[in-house]
Amino acid sequence: MTKFSVLILGSASASPTLTRNPSAQLVNINEQYYLVDCGEGTQSRLREHKIKFQRLHHIFISHLHGDHYLGLLGLLQTMHLLGRTLSLNIYGPKQLKEIIDINLSYSHSTLKYSLVFHETNIEKPTILLENEQITVSSIPLDHRIPCTGFLFKEKIKPRIVNIEEVNKLGIPKYALNKLKNGDDFCFPESGKIIKNEVLTFNPEPSCSYAYCSDTKFNERIIKQIKDVSVLYHEATFLERDIKRVVTTYHSTARQAAEIAQKSNAKLLIIGHFSNRYKDLNLLLNEAKLVFEHTVLGLENLTFEIA
Amino acid sequence: MTKFSVLILGSASASPTLTRNPSAQLVNINEQYYLVDCGEGTQSRLREHKIKFQRLHHIFISHLHGDHYLGLLGLLQTMHLLGRTLSLNIYGPKQLKEIIDINLSYSHSTLKYSLVFHETNIEKPTILLENEQITVSSIPLDHRIPCTGFLFKEKIKPRIVNIEEVNKLGIPKYALNKLKNGDDFCFPESGKIIKNEVLTFNPEPSCSYAYCSDTKFNERIIKQIKDVSVLYHEATFLERDIKRVVTTYHSTARQAAEIAQKSNAKLLIIGHFSNRYKDLNLLLNEAKLVFEHTVLGLENLTFEIA
Numbered sequence: 039m040t041k042f043s044v045l046i047l048g049s050a051s052a053s054p055t056l057t058r059n060p061s062a063q064l065v066n067i068n069e070q071y072y073l074v075d076c077g078e079g080t081q082s083r084l085r086e087h088k089i090k091f092q093r094l095h096h097i098f099i100s101h102l103h104g105d106h107y108l109g110l111l112g113l114l115q116t117m118h119l120l121g122r123t124l125s126l127n128i129y130g131p132k133q134l135k136e137i138i139d140i141n142l143s144y145s146h147s148t149l150k151y152s153l154v155f156h157e158t159n160i161e162k163p164t165i166l167l168e169n170e171q172i173t174v175s176s177i178p179l180d181h182r183i184p185c186t187g188f189l190f191k192e193k194i195k196p197r198i199v200n201i202e203e204v205n206k207l208g209i210p211k212y213a214l215n216k217l218k219n220g221d222d223f224c225f226p227e228s229g230k231i232i233k234n235e236v237l238t239f240n241p242e243p244s245c246s247y248a249y250c251s252d253t254k255f256n257e258r259i260i261k262q263i264k265d266v267s268v269l270y271h272e273a274t275f276l277e278r279d280i281k282r283v284v285t286t287y288h289s290t291a292r293q294a295a296e297i298a299q300k301s302n303a304k305l306l307i308i309g310h311f312s313n314r315y316k317d318l319n320l321l322l323n324e325a326k327l328v329f330e331h332t333v334l335g336l337e338n339l340t341f342e343i344a
Numbered sequence: 345m346t347k348f349s350v351l352i353l354g355s356a357s358a359s360p361t362l363t364r365n366p367s368a369q370l371v372n373i374n375e376q377y378y379l380v381d382c383g384e385g386t387q388s389r390l391r392e393h394k395i396k397f398q399r400l401h402h403i404f405i406s407h408l409h410g411d412h413y414l415g416l417l418g419l420l421q422t423m424h425l426l427g428r429t430l431s432l433n434i435y436g437p438k439q440l441k442e443i444i445d446i447n448l449s450y451s452h453s454t455l456k457y458s459l460v461f462h463e464t465n466i467e468k469p470t471i472l473l474e475n476e477q478i479t480v481s482s483i484p485l486d487h488r489i490p491c492t493g494f495l496f497k498e499k500i501k502p503r504i505v506n507i508e509e510v511n512k513l514g515i516p517k518y519a520l521n522k523l524k525n526g527d528d529f530c531f532p533e534s535g536k537i538i539k540n541e542v543l544t545f546n547p548e549p550s551c552s553y554a555y556c557s558d559t560k561f562n563e564r565i566i567k568q569i570k571d572v573s574v575l576y577h578e579a580t581f582l583e584r585d586i587k588r589v590v591t592t593y594h595s596t597a598r599q600a601a602e603i604a605q606k607s608n609a610k611l612l613i614i615g616h617f618s619n620r621y622k623d624l625n626l627l628l629n630e631a632k633l634v635f636e637h638t639v640l641g642l643e644n645l646t647f648e649i650a
Contacts, residue, residue, distance in 0.1 A: 053422040054388050060418075078418040079385045082360050102450045104421045108414070112366075112384040115410045116359040133450040140446060144408045144439040146489050183452050 040171075042067050042192065042245050042343040044268070044307075046335045047083040048075075051252075051274050051288070051310040052105050059083060059337060060105035061251060061310060063270070065190055067171055073097045074188055074249050080109035081116050087338075091117050092124070096167060098174070099130030100251060101185035107134065111141050118149045125152040129166050129176075131184050132157040160184045163262050177262055179253035182287040187250040189263060190343075197238035204237055247343045248303075251310050254283055255293040263301045268343045270335060271297055273308035273321050291321040295328035304344075309335035346477075348373050348498065348551050348649040350576070350613075352641045353389040354381075357558075357580050357594070357616040358411050365389060365643060366411035367557060367616060369576070371496055373477055379403045380494055380555050386415035387422050393644075397423050398430070402473060404480070405436030406557060407491035413440065417447050424455045431458040435472050435482075437490050438463040466490040469568050483568055485559035488593040493556040495569060496649075503544035510543055553649045554609075557616050560589055561599040569607045574649045576641060577603055579614035579627050597627040601634035610650075615641035 043066050048059035060077025064084070071094045073080070084091065091113070099107045107130070117126065128134070135155045142149065156166055158176045167174040170193070177187035196218035204214070209232070213223050223232045248263040251272035263269060274288035283289060289297075291308055298306035306329050311318055318334055325332040333341070349372050354365035366383025370390070377400045379386070390397065397419070405413045413436070423432065434440070441461045448455065462472055464482045473480040476499070483493035502524035510520070515538070519529050529538045554569040557578035569575060580594035589595060595603075597614055604612035612635050617624055624640055631638040639647070 052425050053418070054391075056388075056391055078415065079388060082362075082385060085360075085362055102447075104417055104447070104451060108418050109384065111410055112359070112414050119358050131450075137446060137450065140443060141408075141410070144437075144443065144489070145410060147409075183450070 040068060040192065040195070040242065040245075042247070043340050044247060044270070044343060045087065045340045046307075046309065046337055047080060047087075048077050049309045049311055049334075049336050050077075050105070051272075051312050053313060054079065055313055057337070058311070058313075060108070061100075062109065063249065064089065065247060067190070067192070069093075070171070071095075072174070072190065075100055075106045075251070076108075076110040076113060077105045078108040081113040083337075084113075091120060092122055094126070095124065096127045096129070096174075098166070098188045098249075099128065099134055100179070100187060100249070101181060101183055102131055102133060102137070103183065103252065106252075107137075110134075111138065114138070114149065114153070115147065117151065118147070122149075122151045125154050127154045127156060127167070129156045129158055129174075129188075131160070158186045160186055163189070175262070177248060177250060177259055179250060179259070180256040180287060181252045181254070185252055187248060187253070187259070189246060189248045189266070191246040192244040194244055195241035197234070197241050199238055200236075207232060207237070209237060245343045248301075250297070252288060254287045255289050255297070257297070257300065260297065260300050263303070266301055266303045268305045268307060268341060269298050269301060269303040270307040270309060272310035273325060274310050274312050276315065276320055276324055279312075279314075291324040292328055295325035295332060298329040298332070303329075304331065305341070306332040307335040307341060308332060346374060346498065346501070346548065346551075348553070349646050350553060350574070350649060351393065351646045352613075352615065352643055353386060353393075354383050355615045355617055355640070355642050356383075356411070357578075357618050359619060360385065361619055363643070364617070364619075366414070367406075368415065369555065370395065371553060373496070373498070375399075376477070377401075378480070378496065381406055381412045381557070382414075382416040382419060383411045384414040387419040389643075390419075397426060398428055400432070401430065402433045402435070402480075404472070404494050404555075405434065405440055406485070406493060406555070407487060407489055408437055408439060408443070409489065409558065412558070413443075416440075417444065420444070420455065420459070421453065423457065424453070428457045431460050433460045433462060433473070435462045435464055435480075435494075437466070464492045466492055469495070481568070483554060483556060483565055485556060485565070486562040486593060487558045487560070491558055493554060493559070493565070495552060495554045495572070497552040498550040500550055501547035503540070503547050506543055506545055513538060513543070515543060551649045554607075556603070558594060560593045561595050561603070563603070563606065566603065566607050569609070572607055572609050574611045574613060574647060575604050575607060575609040576613040576615060578616035579631060580616050580618050582621065582626055582630055585618075585620075597630040598634055601631035601638060604631075604635040604638070609635075610637065611647070612638040613641040613647060614638060
């Protein structure tokens with residue numbers, strides 16, 4: 039059984055409040071961690087959750103507004119002080135590299151580990167990372183400055199061997215991996231072929247998580263995130279303040295819900311709430327009118343991606 | 345009665361822990377605030393203490409190690425979002441300006457208020473700020489990168505009029521301000537002179553606060569901070585780890601105490617503790633062996649400067 043979840047570390051937009059932190063999320067795929075955005079204080083949030091920094095090998099930064107990246111330098115520095123030697127991959131707008139370099143240079147810091155910087159493509163969806171379990175692609179968003187979201191997508195999983203049938207038919211053990219990959223089985227002596235679907239069940243479904251912050255309402259992303267398991271979409275404002283999205287390039291809760299609906303998402307997590315709203319249920323209720331399966335992405339909540 | 349105090353917002357060195365924050369202190373002189381260093385999360389610490397950001401007009405940054413300035417950009421951004429229009433003075437190493445500019449530039453942010461940047465002089469003590477109440481001077485420190493401390497010094501206060509004597513001798517009211525300044529009084533008709541010391545008492549003592557972090561043991565600062573009311577001096581290590589100060593350019597608790605003793609300080613606050621020490625009383629006790637009036641500069645403690 040795959041573990042695939044996201045832990046919300048920050049739900050605030052722009053500035054932290056006494057109870058809410060700037061953007062950061064920790065995606066956990068079978069205990070492999072992926073940090074998405076890294077607002078000020080993220081290293082402290084990770085500590086509170088007892089996340090070992092050295093198990094983090096990939097950090098994704100959506101854009102260069104401070105509430106999405108100002109915690110990165112402190113985290114890099116702490117990893118260095120903790121004796122990290124394994125390289126660390128950072129994915130983000132190209133200017134982020136310059137910002138990191140200038141800070142390290144003036145502090146006369148030479149990290150004990152290497153930073154591998156991957157520039158994000160803001161023009162079109164691009165695979166940023168691929169390993170045995172997942173691909174992570176950039177999602178071009180429409181914000182005031184260059185910005186991408188990130189789509190985490192499990193690869194198609196192995197088919198599940200029907201042990202009972204395999205034993206009954208006397209399929210040898212060496213053939214099992216091929217069966218998992220979908221191959222039919224051919225008895226070498228008789229040449230008799232047993233169809234794969236007789237010997238296996240369908241694999242567990244592959245799940246996906248799309249992180250879309252910050253962005254104005256942008257239907258162009260729907261094609262890429264179609265049928266996503268869980269969509270995180272920013273919902274900075276209520277519809278009553280919709281005029282604000284014009285200048286700020288953010289979304290309303292209703293707009294987030296519309297994207298979820300049109301993408302056929304199973305669940306919508308909203309976040310990046312403006313500090314002007316004391317009662318966040320206003321945002322939740324507005325979204326639910328359009329897309330029932332919506333939840334507030336509040337600090338310290340973990341959502342299973344399924 | 346003057347209010348002059350310092351609130352400790354962070355006592356950690358290098359990295360925050362679950363209970364301790366990176367360097368930041370808030371000096372309060374008659375409700376005028378001066379922020380000294382601004383480690384990651386400082387804006388959240390200020391909020392916890394209900395400090396109105398808009399009452400902050402002067403921020404002093406000692407040096408460009410992340411634990412002393414990485415909270416600055418978030419704070420500047422929040423001030424902007426809160427609608428600040430009054431200019432803000434920042435005092436620090438010249439490269440800090442470049443770091444601020446590059447971050448603002450890539451976030452396409454134009455602050456609604458002006459930043460007035462004052463480069464600190466790391467070669468010799470230099471007055472950075474002077475107003476009716478105080479002067480603030482840089483204290484050249486000896487760290488791995490350019491670094492200054494800051495000396496807050498109250499100006500000589502007005503002498504205190506001896507009302508009883510003034511009334512008895514029939515000194516006119518118009519003369520009182522001059523008496524406070526130390527002038528003698530001369531009766532215009534008779535030409536008779538009354539000495540100031542007959543008509544006034546000595547003023548309240550002028551107090552001073554020296555912030556010295558980060559630095560290795562450096563006796564050159566003693567002349568500048570001689571007779572300081574309260575000395576904050578970093579005490580990153582214990583003597584048993586003294587070999588670490590050679591490469592890190594930090595001080596031991598004993599060394600901090602020696603500076604306090606030789607400076608004839610009234611009180612020593614130690615801080616910037618290495619995370620390696622679970623029991624900070626080890627540092628306190630080591631310092632107290634040399635300088636009895638030592639306290640731990642822990643988070644949320646306020647010390648009167650007197």
